Amino acid sequence: MNTRKQHILLLGILLCSGSNQAIEPLSALLATGIGVFYNYLVSPKIVHHILRDYEGTGFNVAGLKADLGNKLFGQHIASDIIFKAVSGFMDNEHPKKPLVLSLHGPTGTGKNFFFHMFSATHHFPHPSEIVTYKSQLQEWIKSNVTNGERSMFIFNNVDKMPPGLIDSIKPFLSHHIQLDRISFQKSIFMFLSNVGEDVITQTALDFWNKGRKREEITLKDLETSLSQFSNDQSLIDNNMVDFFIPFLPLEHRHVIQCVMAEMKAIGFQPDKDVAHRVVRDISYVHHSENVFVNSGCMTVASRLYI
Numbered sequence: 001m002n003t004r005k006q007h008i009l010l011l012g013i014l015l016c017s018g019s020n021q022a023i024e025p026l027s028a029l030l031a032t033g034i035g036v037f038y039n040y041l042v043s044p045k046i047v048h049h050i051l052r053d054y055e056g057t058g059f060n061v062a063g064l065k066a067d068l069g070n071k072l073f074g075q076h077i078a079s080d081i082i083f084k085a086v087s088g089f090m091d092n093e094h095p096k097k098p099l100v101l102s103l104h105g106p107t108g109t110g111k112n113f114f115f116h117m118f119s120a121t122h123h124f125p126h127p128s129e130i131v132t133y134k135s136q137l138q139e140w141i142k143s144n145v146t147n148g149e150r151s152m153f154i155f156n157n158v159d160k161m162p163p164g165l166i167d168s169i170k171p172f173l174s175h176h177i178q179l180d181r182i183s184f185q186k187s188i189f190m191f192l193s194n195v196g197e198d199v200i201t202q203t204a205l206d207f208w209n210k211g212r213k214r215e216e217i218t219l220k221d222l223e224t225s226l227s228q229f230s231n232d233q234s235l236i237d238n239n240m241v242d243f244f245i246p247f248l249p250l251e252h253r254h255v256i257q258c259v260m261a262e263m264k265a266i267g268f269q270p271d272k273d274v275a276h277r278v279v280r281d282i283s284y285v286h287h288s289e290n291v292f293v294n295s296g297c298m299t300v301a302s303r304l305y306i
Helices: 023-031 059-069 074-091 127-147 197-209 223-227 233-237 252-265 271-279
Strands: 009-012 099-104 151-156 188-193 242-248
Touching: 059 074, 074 099, 074 242, 074 271, 127 151, 223 242, 223 252
Parallel strands: 009 151, 099 188, 099 242, 151 188
Antiparallel strands: none
16 A cells, blocks of 8 residues: 555454453554555444545545434534534645544434544553553554554543543644654544533533523533543643534434434334334433433444344
8 A cells, every 4th residue: 555645544443342352452453453444434324434535536525414414313513513623624735733523422422423443441441551552552643644644543431541541642633743754733533432421411401491492502502611521631721622522412303313224224114113112111311301311322223123
């Protein structure tokens, strides 16, 4: 592969999150190699139109917009900000720094719209190995940006990272023109966590109690609060994070949409009656109001087979 070709890279781990292998996960990742997907990546739930051969066909902005509209439900803020931030960044040939997005919200609300690269609880399980993790992670990021400057790195469960590990990522997030003769300015970093979910849920509930539509909630209503829940204050102090993006708790109607999309994805004929039966016994976050579904869309796939 020509290392000078500009590809959008999503670097998927060839490891199962539930693996009981004795080998240390990050070492296994480095040893077995990375799955690099070009043009688009087909997963059980989504076609990642961000992953295009940048030199060949260009960034598929229409594909990204379609996927955000068709596969991310009840998230008007996240859809809008992610689309504008990513498409604007991809359209900029000379960005001053990498695009850094911090995604916050309850479980099952759509943060997993993006394929995971690193899971803090799986790939960095031993705090005593922090020095090794730091070194390996830095070298891995450098290596992949060398092969494709338009790279994407996604970290799940960032709030569960061993203390200090995020320090190894900071040098890649700043305004450095080059680091070790490598430019990281065209890369994208995403950090996913449940941090701030209580504030997000309470804000959505307050709007509902006042009779206001959830679509009236804006980024301004939540961004300041979310920034206070950052996993590392220095990320804020040094203006490394470009957007703190809230994912709102889902209502019953949104979970119905999830079920319909899941049915279509696995080859079933979408059926609203079936969808309603699937979510019939779901539980709610606030039982007195029965507004927001507990765990969102997380369990809908398994419920289809019951």
